Amino acid sequence: MSQVSKPVPVPGRRATKQRAAVVELLTTVNDFRSAQELHDELRKRGDGIGLTTVYRTLQSLSEAGEIDVLRTGSGEAVYRLCSSHHHHHLVCRVCGRTVEVEGPAVERWAEKIAAEHGFTDIGHTVEITGTCAEHAAP
Amino acid sequence: MSQVSKPVPVPGRRATKQRAAVVELLTTVNDFRSAQELHDELRKRGDGIGLTTVYRTLQSLSEAGEIDVLRTGSGEAVYRLCSSHHHHHLVCRVCGRTVEVEGPAVERWAEKIAAEHGFTDIGHTVEITGTCAEHAAP
DNA sequence: TTCGCTGCAAATGCTTTGCAAACAG
């Protein structure tokens, strides 16, 4: 057979304390954070880690499908552990207030649409923006 | 009193050929384009326009609510005239193939959720990502 | 004639890359 035992095209991830620290922090906050915020937080905690490493770790985690990535309006990328409870954001254009909302219907709709087009391994991003009651124009 | 007569509240937009060219191009393509793509296209056409102006025009158009803006995975911002038929994108993570999909249900869901939280003047962004049939892992 | 608009060049801010030293396996 052509069944070889180890063609290992996978680089082979190593367990370092920096990687552990990033994952641990993401687990703790369980919400979206930018690479720089995570870096600041880790340094404050005393974990000696470079910004470059944070970026590279986040990139490899996202490639491995372990974290979700999305872009903020200002062009920053924010990351969050995949797992957890999936929710979306409703954000006020004026004051920036954010409300977390759930949308089982949307989840199902996205899965269905994607499946209809032959897509698999589906993920999605939904962002609702508006003006909150406090700042509605008269 | 300290009540002066002209604190000049409204900036007052002017009609320039550059602004017209940007709007005209957006009307023609009627799809999302990055600032740099729009700039290249305009120069090829012979419209003398600076990249800075394209950026500033797009920014003022989006503040005026005349165009939609969203961020691509690579951190670029893409713009499209608001009007037109509202649709969302289903994009393949591997080959980048994009399918336009509609989601009346999502539109309604977004409106409802936002209204429940006292939000008005609602807008939303939905992006579905997945792996298309051509590139599905075995 | 007025300001706003334009656009070049330079500055910003986020993210990535080059490379030598530190480290896990």
Next chain:
DNA sequence: CTGTTTGCAAAGCATTTGCAGCGAA
């Protein structure tokens, strides 16, 4: 040991800003 990972410094990109000249109202 051997190949990864780290992290500093520097490079890359998209986007923004400073400022002098141009042009629409």
